[in-house]
Amino acid sequence: MYDLIVVGGGPAGLAAALSAYENGCEKILIVERDLELGGILNQCIHNGFGLHYFKEELTGPEYAERFIDQLKNTSIEVMLDTIVLEITEDKQVHTMSKENGYQLLQSKAIVLAMGCRERTRGAIQMPGSRPAGILTAGAAQRYVNIEGYMVGKKVVILGSGDIGLIMARRMVLEGAEVLACIELMPYSGGLTRNIVQCLDDFNIPLYLSHTITDVTGKDRLESITMAKVDDKRKPIPGTEQVIDCDTLLLSVGLIPENELSRNVGIQMDQQTRGAMVYENMETSISGIFACGNVLHVHDLVDYVSAESSLAGKAAAEYVQQQNNIAEKDFLTINNGQGISYILPQKIRKENVDKKVDLYYRVNQVYDTCIVSIQHQGEELAKFKRKNLAPGEMETIPLRKKLLDKVDIKELDIVVREA
Amino acid sequence: MAEIICIVCPVGCHLTVDEENDYKVTGNQCNKGAIYGKQELQNPVRTVTSTIKIKAGSHPRLPVKTSDTIPKGKITDIMTLINQTEVTAPVSVGDVIIPNILDTGVDIVATRSMS
Ligand SMILES: Cc1cc2nc3c(=O)[nH]c(=O)nc-3n(C[C@H](O)[C@H](O)[C@H](O)COP(=O)(O)OP(=O)(O)OC[C@H]3O[C@@H](n4cnc5c(N)ncnc54)[C@H](O)[C@@H]3O)c2cc1C
Ligand code: SF4
Numbered sequence: 001m002y003d004l005i006v007v008g009g010g011p012a013g014l015a016a017a018l019s020a021y022e023n024g025c026e027k028i029l030i031v032e033r034d035l036e037l038g039g040i041l042n043q044c045i046h047n048g049f050g051l052h053y054f055k056e057e058l059t060g061p062e063y064a065e066r067f068i069d070q071l072k073n074t075s076i077e078v079m080l081d082t083i084v085l086e087i088t089e090d091k092q093v094h095t096m097s098k099e100n101g102y103q104l105l106q107s108k109a110i111v112l113a114m115g116c117r118e119r120t121r122g123a124i125q126m127p128g129s130r131p132a133g134i135l136t137a138g139a140a141q142r143y144v145n146i147e148g149y150m151v152g153k154k155v156v157i158l159g160s161g162d163i164g165l166i167m168a169r170r171m172v173l174e175g176a177e178v179l180a181c182i183e184l185m186p187y188s189g190g191l192t193r194n195i196v197q198c199l200d201d202f203n204i205p206l207y208l209s210h211t212i213t214d215v216t217g218k219d220r221l222e223s224i225t226m227a228k229v230d231d232k233r234k235p236i237p238g239t240e241q242v243i244d245c246d247t248l249l250l251s252v253g254l255i256p257e258n259e260l261s262r263n264v265g266i267q268m269d270q271q272t273r274g275a276m277v278y279e280n281m282e283t284s285i286s287g288i289f290a291c292g293n294v295l296h297v298h299d300l301v302d303y304v305s306a307e308s309s310l311a312g313k314a315a316a317e318y319v320q321q322q323n324n325i326a327e328k329d330f331l332t333i334n335n336g337q338g339i340s341y342i343l344p345q346k347i348r349k350e351n352v353d354k355k356v357d358l359y360y361r362v363n364q365v366y367d368t369c370i371v372s373i374q375h376q377g378e379e380l381a382k383f384k385r386k387n388l389a390p391g392e393m394e395t396i397p398l399r400k401k402l403l404d405k406v407d408i409k410e411l412d413i414v415v416r417e418a
Numbered sequence: 419m420a421e422i423i424c425i426v427c428p429v430g431c432h433l434t435v436d437e438e439n440d441y442k443v444t445g446n447q448c449n450k451g452a453i454y455g456k457q458e459l460q461n462p463v464r465t466v467t468s469t470i471k472i473k474a475g476s477h478p479r480l481p482v483k484t485s486d487t488i489p490k491g492k493i494t495d496i497m498t499l500i501n502q503t504e505v506t507a508p509v510s511v512g513d514v515i516i517p518n519i520l521d522t523g524v525d526i527v528a529t530r531s532m533s
Contacts, residue, residue, distance in 0.1 A: 036476070045481035045529065046467045051427045059467055061481050061530035065511050145469055148479040173468060173497050192430035196423050197464065201490070300428055387432065 003027045003319045004312075005093045005107040007084045007260065010039020011301050012292020012308040013113035014067040019312030020111070021074050025319055028076045029105070031095055033083040037071075038064030039115055040293075041301065043142045046166050048193075052302035063301060087112075087264050089285055109287045109315040112261055112275070113308065116254040116293040118163070126158075128215030131222070137163040137251040141170070150174055152247025156224055157181040158212055161391075162190040162299060164251025169198035171249075178202070179243055182210045182226055184233055187365050189253075189391045191299060211235060212248075221246055254297045261290065271341035272296040278330065279347045279356045280314035281307065289315050296343055296359070299393055303359070331409050333398075336374070338362055338415030340390065347403070355397045362388045362415055371396055374412045380405075384418065422458055424451040435459050463487035467529070468500050470515060475507035475532040482515055485525040492520055500526060508533035 003025045006013045009032030017030050036042065041049070044060030051057055054066065071078070082097035093105045118136040133152060141163065143149045155171050157164045160183040168178045181199060186209045188195055199206050207226065213235050214225035228239035256274045267276045267284035274295040275283040281291050291311035292304045331349070335342045340363040347356055360371075366388040373381040373396070383396045396413075424431040429447060435455040436442045443455035457463060465487050469479040488496060496519055503516060509528045516526035 042530075045469060045483075047465050047483060048428070057465070059481060059483055059529040062511060065530055145481065146477050146479060148469065148471065148477075173466075173493070191428050192423050193425040193428060197425050201464070387430070392428070392430075 001027070002029050002105060002107040004029070004109045004111065004315050005091075005105060006030045006111045006113055007087070007093070008032060008039065008113035008115055008292075008294070009034070009037040009078065009080075010113060010115050010292060011041055011064060011067065011304050012115065012294070012311075013039070013111065014064070014071070015305040015308035016111040016113055016289070016291055016312035016315065017076050018067065018070055018074070019309040020316040020319075021076055021312075023313045023316035025312075025316040026075065028074075029107075030076065030078045031082050031084050031093070032078065032080050035081055037068050037078065037080070040138075043138070043145045044166070045145045046170070049301050052300070053305050060301075067305075084114075084260060087260055087288070089264060091287060108319045109289070111308075111311055111315050112283075112288065112290040112294055113292045114257045114260065114294040116256045116297055118250070119253045119255055120250065126212060126215065128212075128224075129217060131215070131217035131220055133217065133221030133246050134215070134248045134250070137161075137167045137249040140247075140249050141167055144170060144174060150176070151249075152176060152245075154179060154245040155247045155249060156212075156243055156245045157249045157251060159183060159251035159253070160188040160190050160195070160206060160208075161251040161253060162194050164249060165190045165194040165198040167249055167251070168204050169202060172202045172204070176247075178204045179245055180204070180226065181206045182212060183208050184211050184229060185209070185390075187389055187391070189251075191392060192387075192389075213240060215248070221248055224248060254293065256294045256297065258294060261294070264288070266290075269341070269343075269345060271335065272343060274343075276346065277344045279344050279351050280317075281311035281344070282314055282318070287315075287318050289318075296341065296393075299391070303393065303395075306357075307359075331403075331411060333358065334410060334412045335360070336412035336414035338364070338366070338369075339413050342413050347398070349400075349403050352400050352403060355399045357395050358398050358413065359393055359395050360413060361390055361393055363390060365389050366415060368418045370416050370418050372414050372416055373398065373402070374414055375406065375408050375410065380411070388415070420459055422455060424454050426450045426454050462490040464490050464493065466493055466496055466500075468497060470500055470526075471504040472509065472532060473504065473506045475509070477532065480505060480507075480509060480515075480532055481529045482526050483529050484519070484522075485514075485527050486523075488519075488522050488524050492522065495520055496526075 041060035041064040049063040086094040227235040289311040291308040441456040443452040472480040
């Protein structure tokens with residue numbers, strides 16, 4: 001019998017396990033399907049991690065290693081090369097591995113930290129033929145950075161998410177030519193700093209409001225056709241342009257990997273595509289928590305670690321008290337005008353110490369604006385923000401003081417003009 | 419006046435740098451931005467991250483980085499040297515792989531341990 005089983009050994013799983021341990025949880029197990037811990041960070045060899053958390057700029061592997069090292073002085077157990085097939089409401093965990101075959105483990109609490117996977121060509125319904133040379137940016141990242149294979153010479157990138165931008169620079173450094181980065185939306189999906197240091201530094205053109213309308217090549221990719229799109233994102237006839245290339249990298253978004261969560265019946269959020277969670281990252285099934293990219297897609301691992309520490313601490317508290325806090329009164333946080341999602345979605349006041357950090361994304365670009373916490377149209381708190389973009393996750397604090405002041409069941413978070 | 423975006427941290431402040439007034443920076447949310455803005459116009463620098471071949475390791479590639487920033491113009495030459503280098507496991511994170519690359523005073527160091 002375990003106190004806590006953590007599914008996934010990426011930065012989220014590691015931080016959750018360590019925090020549960022620090023908060024008095026004793027029998028903790030991390031189950032990871034890969035051969036090593038660290039998750040996606042192992043292939044993210046670029047720097048830019050840890051500025052908030054460690055106050056210095058680390059690469060992905062360095063960031064992961066700091067957490068993995070901390071495990072050494074604890075009793076936390078790790079099962080590698082083992083996949084979790086199913087979890088149940090009463091906290092049973094079904095696993096499978098080469099070494100131990102099928103196993104059924106029992107726990108008191110579970111933290112879900114499975115991360116996310118990339119959207120593929122199928123998920124965006126791209127037209128044209130099906131030659132080799134079309135792969136996701138993350139798959140290319142793994143080939144180049146871990147396996148040491150170069151994936152192509154003349155490269156086009158579809159989508160301006162961070163992975164695509166990072167890979168554009170990586171391919172140039174390894175001697176490839178990156179001809180274009182093509183983005184459907186009128187703004188980039190990645191961090192501005194990545195546009196500057198990955199595209200601008202290497203004179204790679206970024207085509208906003210463009211898409212790919214055709215792909216040619218028999219065995220290997222030979223060319224793509226790019227066209228401008230109108231404000232309904234439909235290609236504009238006559239704007240087509242053919243680009244000869246042998247490789248197309250897709251950076252068209254990430255999808256939280258939630259099969260386990262859905263199968264056990266956890267309530268999901270349509271917007272985040274992750275679980276609906278309370279203030280302490282507990283899902284609709286008490287004793288099951290979720291954090292990291294499986295909960296919502298993060299651009300910054302620092303936020304992943306912070307959120308996951310919260311989940312780990314809450315799991316430890318759950319194990320120690322075994323009380324079903326899920327049934328207490330809660331208030332709902334709604335995403336209003338201008339906000340595409342907000343999290344946590346539900347808050348139980350009794351569990352709030354000083355404040356809850358609300359994580360959100362806006363649904364369009366804003367220069368200067370006010371992010372406002374409202375109740376039936378009345379503004380209870382406001383935060384001035386600058387340069388908000390859908391590609392960047394933001395946070396505002398929801399203070400306990402405010403929660404205590406009013407007896408409300410619902411709050412709306414909206415963006416308005418300054 | 420030059421308008422640039424600070425790349426020191428993910429906030430990405432929009433900086434205005436006044437070349438005529440000792441590269442005075444405005445629009446920065448912290449002091450790092452002021453230093454970056456001045457530097458970027460006078461002598462832009464970057465951190466380079468890449469991989470090198472490793473023998474007998476758990477993977478065929480070892481991730482590495484420059485221990486400090488290097489002038490932007492030296493990136494290509496540094497990559498050439500990195501691609502000519504090979505090491506043998508075990509390696510610890512922080513180990514110096516190429517000391518003082520191109521006389522920059524900056525080392526190429528391992529960014530993970532591998533055995
Ligand atoms: C390409 C890329 C570039 C990035 N660049 C930056 C950056 O510059 N700066 C920054 O701060 N952040 C960056 N991020 C974001 C950050 O790395 C992620 O937000 C973070 O790694 C997410 O952590 P996680 O633990 O939730 O997921 P992951 O790291 O994906 O870990 C999930 C783990 O769960 C395991 N798993 C999944 N399902 C199962 C199962 N059923 N059984 C067992 N194990 C399972 C997986 O194998 C994996 O190891 C980047 C992300 C990506 C993808
Ligand atoms: S000025 Fe400071 S806060 Fe703004 S991007 Fe630069 S380092 Fe970050």
